[in-house]
Amino acid sequence: MSKQKRAGVRQVASLAGVSVATVSRVLNTPDKVSPETAEKVRLAAEQLNFIPNSSARALSTSNTRSIGIVVPTLENLVHAKFLDALESSLAEKNYNLVVSTTRKGAIPESLKIRELVNIGVDALILPGLNHDAELLEYLRKSDISYVFSSVYDDRVADPTIGYDNYALGRKVARYLVSHGHRNILLLSGPLEGNDRTKLRLKGVRDELQQHFAHGYQPPLQILGLDTRSAHDYVCRQLEGSEGTAFSGATALLCLSDVIAIGALLAMEKKGITVPRDMSVVGFDNLEISEFTNPALTTVDLPVTEMGRKIAECVIDHLEHGTPMMSCLLDAELVIRDSVADLRQDSTDAR
Amino acid sequence: MSKQKRAGVRQVASLAGVSVATVSRVLNTPDKVSPETAEKVRLAAEQLNFIPNSSARALSTSNTRSIGIVVPTLENLVHAKFLDALESSLAEKNYNLVVSTTRKGAIPESLKIRELVNIGVDALILPGLNHDAELLEYLRKSDISYVFSSVYDDRVADPTIGYDNYALGRKVARYLVSHGHRNILLLSGPLEGNDRTKLRLKGVRDELQQHFAHGYQPPLQILGLDTRSAHDYVCRQLEGSEGTAFSGATALLCLSDVIAIGALLAMEKKGITVPRDMSVVGFDNLEISEFTNPALTTVDLPVTEMGRKIAECVIDHLEHGTPMMSCLLDAELVIRDSVADLRQDSTDAR
DNA sequence: CTGAAAGCGCTAACAA
DNA sequence: TTGTTAGCGCTTTCAG
Numbered sequence: 001m002s003k004q005k006r007a008g009v010r011q012v013a014s015l016a017g018v019s020v021a022t023v024s025r026v027l028n029t030p031d032k033v034s035p036e037t038a039e040k041v042r043l044a045a046e047q048l049n050f051i052p053n054s055s056a057r058a059l060s061t062s063n064t065r066s067i068g069i070v071v072p073t074l075e076n077l078v079h080a081k082f083l084d085a086l087e088s089s090l091a092e093k094n095y096n097l098v099v100s101t102t103r104k105g106a107i108p109e110s111l112k113i114r115e116l117v118n119i120g121v122d123a124l125i126l127p128g129l130n131h132d133a134e135l136l137e138y139l140r141k142s143d144i145s146y147v148f149s150s151v152y153d154d155r156v157a158d159p160t161i162g163y164d165n166y167a168l169g170r171k172v173a174r175y176l177v178s179h180g181h182r183n184i185l186l187l188s189g190p191l192e193g194n195d196r197t198k199l200r201l202k203g204v205r206d207e208l209q210q211h212f213a214h215g216y217q218p219p220l221q222i223l224g225l226d227t228r229s230a231h232d233y234v235c236r237q238l239e240g241s242e243g244t245a246f247s248g249a250t251a252l253l254c255l256s257d258v259i260a261i262g263a264l265l266a267m268e269k270k271g272i273t274v275p276r277d278m279s280v281v282g283f284d285n286l287e288i289s290e291f292t293n294p295a296l297t298t299v300d301l302p303v304t305e306m307g308r309k310i311a312e313c314v315i316d317h318l319e320h321g322t323p324m325m326s327c328l329l330d331a332e333l334v335i336r337d338s339v340a341d342l343r344q345d346s347t348d349a350r
Numbered sequence: 351m352s353k354q355k356r357a358g359v360r361q362v363a364s365l366a367g368v369s370v371a372t373v374s375r376v377l378n379t380p381d382k383v384s385p386e387t388a389e390k391v392r393l394a395a396e397q398l399n400f401i402p403n404s405s406a407r408a409l410s411t412s413n414t415r416s417i418g419i420v421v422p423t424l425e426n427l428v429h430a431k432f433l434d435a436l437e438s439s440l441a442e443k444n445y446n447l448v449v450s451t452t453r454k455g456a457i458p459e460s461l462k463i464r465e466l467v468n469i470g471v472d473a474l475i476l477p478g479l480n481h482d483a484e485l486l487e488y489l490r491k492s493d494i495s496y497v498f499s500s501v502y503d504d505r506v507a508d509p510t511i512g513y514d515n516y517a518l519g520r521k522v523a524r525y526l527v528s529h530g531h532r533n534i535l536l537l538s539g540p541l542e543g544n545d546r547t548k549l550r551l552k553g554v555r556d557e558l559q560q561h562f563a564h565g566y567q568p569p570l571q572i573l574g575l576d577t578r579s580a581h582d583y584v585c586r587q588l589e590g591s592e593g594t595a596f597s598g599a600t601a602l603l604c605l606s607d608v609i610a611i612g613a614l615l616a617m618e619k620k621g622i623t624v625p626r627d628m629s630v631v632g633f634d635n636l637e638i639s640e641f642t643n644p645a646l647t648t649v650d651l652p653v654t655e656m657g658r659k660i661a662e663c664v665i666d667h668l669e670h671g672t673p674m675m676s677c678l679l680d681a682e683l684v685i686r687d688s689v690a691d692l693r694q695d696s697t698d699a700r
Numbered sequence: 701c702t703g704a705a706a707g708c709g710c711t712a713a714c715a716a
Numbered sequence: 717t718t719g720t721t722a723g724c725g726c727t728t729t730c731a732g
Contacts, residue, residue, distance in 0.1 A: 006492070008708095008709055008710080009709065009710060009711095010709080018718075018719085019718065019719045019720075020709090020710080020711090020719090020720095021711080021712080021718070021719060021720075021721090022717085022718060022719075023710095024710065024711055024712085025711095025717090025718085027710090027711095028711080032717075032718095033717070033718085034717060034718090037717080037718080051467070051468050052468075052709080052710075053409070053470070053708085053709050053710070054468060054469045054470050054710095055405050055408035055409040055412075055414060055470055055708085055709080055710090056409050056708070056709035056710040056711085056724090057709080057710055057711075058405035058408075058710095058724095059403070059405040059406050059409050059708090059709080059710075059711090059724045059725065059726085060709080060710045060711040060712080060723085060724055061710085061711065061712095061724085062405075062724075064405060065469070066448070066469070073434055074424070074430045074431075074433045074434035074437065075427070075430050075431050075434045076430070077425065077427060077430070080424045080425050080426070080427070080429075080430045081424075081425050083424045083449075084423055084424040084425045084451060087424065087449060087450065087451050088451065088453055091450065091451075091462075091465075094465075096448050096450070096465075096469055097448065097449055097450075098416070098446050098447070098448055099433075099437060099447055099449055100437065100441065100446070100447075101434060101437050101438065101441075103438055112441075115441075115444075115446075117401075118401050118402075118404060119404045119415070119416075119446055120403070120404050120405055142356070226637060227637055227638050227641055228637070228640070228641070231641045261638065262641060265638075265641045265642060265643060266641070268643050269643055287576060287577055287578070288577050288611065288615075288638070290578070291577055291578070291581045291612060291615045291616070292615060293615060293618050293619055358724095358725055358726080359725065359726065359727095360725080368702075368703085369702065369703045369704075370703090370704095370725090370726080370727090371702070371703060371704080371705095371727080371728080372701085372702060372703075373726095374726065374727055374728080375701090375702085375727095375728095377726090377727095378727075382701075382702095383701070383702085384701060384702090387701080387702080402725080402726070403724085403725050403726070404726095405724085405725080405726090406708090406724070406725035406726040406727085407725080407726055407727075408708095408726090409708045409709065409710085409724085409725080409726075409727095410707085410708055410725080410726045410727040410728080411708085411726085411727065411728095412708075
């Protein structure tokens with residue numbers, strides 16, 4: 001029982017007493033084959049345990065049925081949730097997901113994209129708007145479709161499927177302001193190469209400027225992209241001279257939940273009660289954010305829906321030539337218990 | 351500037367004034383080509399922006415340079431960390447990772463494996479030991495290598511690269527017992543289809559039996575695989591009749607950090623102080639586990655190292671025929687602050 | 701060291 | 717509806 005040579009169309013054809021073309025047809029366009037012939041072929045195929053060789057098919061059709069995506073890292077629940085939904089939706093239509101990471105930005109994205117192009121992915125999913133222009137031009141000239149995820153911007157020509165990070169930034173800031181917060185400290189992960197975070201930040205700043213003096217810039221602290229950096233930063237603030245921590249801010253506006261949670265845990269450790277002593281909001285709505293103490297008020301990003309939507313869009317485009325359209329997904333601010341209402345009147349202002 | 355037709359070996363060959371065979375050689379076996387010829391070819395290739403078509407190459411060589419992995423879900427930081435390391439290591443050697451999920455077990459693993467085989471992955475990485483026997487037989491007969499991850503077991507014929515879940519279960523139980531815990535409640539995610547968790551559980555039970563009466567079975571509560579299920583379970587326990595919660599256990603031995611953290615947060619919410627009122631240990635050492643209050647004592651699974659090791663092993667096998675060997679990776683119990691020492695004497699017993 | 705030519709396994713005109 | 721046949725773009729004997 002040594003290495004079985006896998007059966008090919010030829011073997012199936014001869015067993016079924018038809019030509020290879022017919023075998024190929026029952027595989028791809030069954031309607032163009034008489035039911036009886038099709039049945040014969042199927043039987044033969046089953047008997048020989050026939051599995052079409054997808055490299056050969058890819059070579060012939062120049063479709064690999066694989067979709068590539070480049071993310072900075074897999075080690076991030078937001079990406080993971082998105083990828084999970086994406087994979088599920090693609091798998092349903094028999095497409096494969098090839099994931100590639102830039103190792104948190106250590107490797108140029110354009111290089112990883114090129115690699116995916118080289119292996120022949122049919123389409124590419126690229127998070128955010130900022131990508132190497134030359135590369136994009138190349139993609140356009142080649143036969144490779146691409147879509148930008150995690151953002152929505154109807155001003156760009158390329159399809160964007162995601163949420164409006166800028167508007168969400170404004171929304172969160174407005175929420176804080178409406179609850180009486182006037183001194184807000186912004187906590188962000190790395191900005192470099194992350195236009196989504198930048199957009200949120202811009203939204204926050206614009207909203208705050210509108211409410212306060214023109215030209216007002218809320219203080220901003222840039223941290224790493226892990227819980228530790230936020231945790232350690234907050235601890236350091238709190239260990240310093242008492243009272244002057246956070247320069248008197250009443251709220252920490254965190255541009256991701258990972259950071260918000262790090263801050264929450266650090267404050268708890270240092271005896272700062274949230275939201276009494278300090279309010280906190282985040283972005284992402286990770287699973288755990290519902291269960292922190294207090295439960296975190298945060299923006300629920302529709303990453304699962306985004307995964308589904310993108311898969312749908314890309315496949316529709318690939319199979320029926322439907323042009324890919326940008327699509328704005330709703331994101332809700334989910335209000336929980338980490339923000340204090342600082343307004344004088346205790347009436348429920350909406 | 352419409353659709354550029356990608357240059358192929360032919361074009362490169364004619365531009366360089368050589369045959370296609372030579373072009374292919376400079377690509378694959380440069381030592382078998384004279385330096386001058388090679389240089390000419392490289393120049394031509396560069397000029398034409400030549401990218402070898404990988405479907406054609408795959409068809410010719412029957413190697414796709416892609417490695418498949420099937421996991422229950424991507425939405426899990428332990429998997430994500432592993433996949434991240436795996437992808438990085440594979441990418442270094444120009445291999446691609448195709449991920450496939452069973453949607454938390456909703457789709458039979460064997461089906462997803464078959465799909466990966468059909469698209470022609472060169473090797474397969476399968477978490478745990480339990481897989482469809484028939485399918486494994488099929489993989490053996492075909493030319494597809496596979497390796498079991500997240501486990502180590504030198505008694506199985508197939509290569510296993512991972513940690514010894516059973517021994518780790520014993521280690522954790524022993525630690526608790528050595529700290530005076532006599533009444534331990536086990537909290538686990540779903541057992542079905544997860545032999546790693548089952549092994550940990552068995553290790554825990556065996557260790558406990560050894561210390562207590564023969565036939566002793568510690569109580570076990572099976573939960574879901576998310577934080578919520580643990581959180582809600584603990585809340586329910588604590589809301590019931592006071593004092594009888596957890597049937598008097600002094601420690602919660604959680605078979606994953608996600609569960610341990612859910613428990614931790616729930617207890618905090620309900621005013622139970624860890625470790626004073628209840629001790630907690632976990633498995634995984636998620637990034638956040640270091641920052642919970644109190645910091646979680648847990649088993650640090652070497653998933654990053656595992657990713658690297660597996661990539662290395664698989665590639666070595668694929669490229670040099672090196673037989674894949676099982677490999678046991680060390681996992682440490684990282685002792686933090688969530689376990690109380692209940693022993694009478696306060697001397698530091700080792 | 702290099703070239704000619706025969707595939708790899710499938711698809712898709714084109715013809716029947 | 718079915719069969720014949722010519723590729724898809726690359727690798728790889730086998731001669732030279």
